[in-house]
Amino acid sequence: MTPQAADPLAKLHPLREPAAISAWPPAPGWWLLAALVLVAIAVGLFLWWRHHQRQAYRRAGLKRLQVLRAEYESTGDTAAYVQAVNGLLKAIALNGFPRREVAAVNGDQWLTFLRETTDPAWDLPAELADAPYSAEPGIDMQSLHRAATQWIQNHRVPA
Numbered sequence: 001m002t003p004q005a006a007d008p009l010a011k012l013h014p015l016r017e018p019a020a021i022s023a024w025p026p027a028p029g030w031w032l033l034a035a036l037v038l039v040a041i042a043v044g045l046f047l048w049w050r051h052h053q054r055q056a057y058r059r060a061g062l063k064r065l066q067v068l069r070a071e072y073e074s075t076g077d078t079a080a081y082v083q084a085v086n087g088l089l090k091a092i093a094l095n096g097f098p099r100r101e102v103a104a105v106n107g108d109q110w111l112t113f114l115r116e117t118t119d120p121a122w123d124l125p126a127e128l129a130d131a132p133y134s135a136e137p138g139i140d141m142q143s144l145h146r147a148a149t150q151w152i153q154n155h156r157v158p159a
Helices: 028-054 056-075 078-096 107-116 141-154
Strands: none
Touching (some): 056 141, 078 107
16 A cells, blocks of 8 residues: 555645635624714714803803902902902803893892802802992902802802
């Protein structure tokens, strides 16, 4: 017997390997997943942009409060600062809340409104109710500025 006859496998041709599987084009499921991710990103960006636009009045209010603070520090006019801060809070409230709830509110009702629309632990000086109407308001300017900043940043607007 010849060595070739003894080994029948030697007569076989070498194995042909299949062509490598291409990654392109992806399966339809991957296209669907990519489309869903793009839609989710677009919706997220739209919601962020809309929130950013709705909060523009807060950013403008905080900038105006900083300007008022700088004016107060340069002039030292306490009465003007208190009146300006009170007016700023009223303008911001008119921007974020229905006019009928805010426009005619003053004095203790104004303080109640401010307290009800923000965090219950918020520390608003009680003298703010009468301070805008007195020539020498007896109010701590640091606490007023801090309270106004907190209210502008944290007040809750009805949906």
